[in-house]
Amino acid sequence: QVHLQESGPGLVKPSQTLSLTCTVSGASISSGSYFWGWVRQPAGKGLEWIGRIDSRGNIDYNPSLESRVIMSIDTSKNQFSLKVTSLTAADTAVYYCTRGSTRPTLWGQGTTVTVSS
Amino acid sequence: EIVMTQSPATLSVSPGERVTLSCRASQSVSGNLAWYQQKPGQAPRLLIYGASARATGIPARFSGSGSGTEFTLTISSLQSEDFAVYYCHQNNKWPNTFGQGTKLEIK
Numbered sequence: 001q002v003h004l005q006e007s008g009p010g011l012v013k014p015s016q017t018l019s020l021t022c023t024v025s026g027a028s029i030s031s032g033s034y035f036w037g038w039v040r041q042p043a044g045k046g047l048e049w050i051g052r053i054d055s056r057g058n059i060d061y062n063p064s065l066e067s068r069v070i071m072s073i074d075t076s077k078n079q080f081s082l083k084v085t086s087l088t089a090a091d092t093a094v095y096y097c098t099r100g101s102t103r104p105t106l107w108g109q110g111t112t113v114t115v116s117s
Numbered sequence: 118e119i120v121m122t123q124s125p126a127t128l129s130v131s132p133g134e135r136v137t138l139s140c141r142a143s144q145s146v147s148g149n150l151a152w153y154q155q156k157p158g159q160a161p162r163l164l165i166y167g168a169s170a171r172a173t174g175i176p177a178r179f180s181g182s183g184s185g186t187e188f189t190l191t192i193s194s195l196q197s198e199d200f201a202v203y204y205c206h207q208n209n210k211w212p213n214t215f216g217q218g219t220k221l222e223i224k
Contacts, residue, residue, distance in 0.1 A: 047161065047204060047215040062212040063118070096160055103151045103208040105172070107160035 002026040004097050004108035011114050018084040018113060022097030029078045030055045034101055036073065036080045040093040041110075050095075053080055087115045119143050121205050123216035129224040134195050138219045140188040140205035149209035152181055152190045155218075156201045164203075165190060195221070 008020035022036070029036065037052035051061040053071045061069050070083040084091060092115045098104035120143040130136050140150070148168040153161035163172040165181035168188060178193040192199055200223055205216040 046217045047206075049212050049214070060211050064212075102149070103163070103166060103206060103213070104161075105163050105166075107162075110160055 002099070002106060004099060004106060006095060006097050006108045006111035008095075008111055008113065010112055011116065012087055013117050014087055014089065014115055016087055018082075018087055018091065018115075020082045020095055020097075020111065020113070022080050022082075022108060024078045024080075024099075028075075029073065029080065030075045032101075034099050035060075037098040037100065037104060038071070038082045039096045039098055039104065039107075040091075041096070042090075042093045048093075050082065050084075052098075089115050091115050118212050119146060119207050119210055119214050121207055121214050121216035123203075123205055123219045125219060126217070127220045127222060129222045130195055131224045132195050132197055136192050136195060136221065138190040138203055140183075140190070140216050142186045142188075142207055145185045146207040146209035148184050149207055150181075150183065150188050151206045151208065152179075153204045153206060153215075154199075154201045155204065161204060197223075 003025045005023045012018050035052040035054045038050040041047050049062050051071050053059045053073050068085045073080040094110040094112050096110045097108040099106040122141045124139045150168045152165040155161040164175050164179050169181045180191045182189050200221050202218045202220045204218050
């Protein structure tokens, strides 16, 4: 059974950089034709794509966030990561990591990130 | 980006009723439309993909239809566990986008 688990700080200060990691268990991140993505959800609101990466390192960022986002993949650790720079309160959300071929079919449980001083 | 508009925002229904949720795309997404269910404190769960195909383990009371810009999700007989928020999602063009959600409430 494949499982995704997000990890990272729950509280980050404004203007700082958020770093999150998604650890994949139960399957190799290099196997299959999947993309590995990040989706976020502010409290009580809808879902927003941040970006996606495949095992070859091909990346698509949401243009609305592209200037502040960096994604990477580490096949040796079976992990992929997200960095979001220049944080503001608007970045406060639950961050989900996902796996899918053309749409997310597997989701992590989500990690809550609060941007506050 | 493609804007997905769901209606209604909230629907109050009784268990056993049949309900239809709507999703409209600002431009054609062909059949590249999925529906997700989200319960409080949980990640979304894929229900329907390709506009009408049920995902693994999804009960037959869930069905999807539509193509192009107009899509519907129908739940034939609401069960207590179906009260949740439902999102449509287009994967025809990047950035993929979600609708704002329809919340099913118990009447």
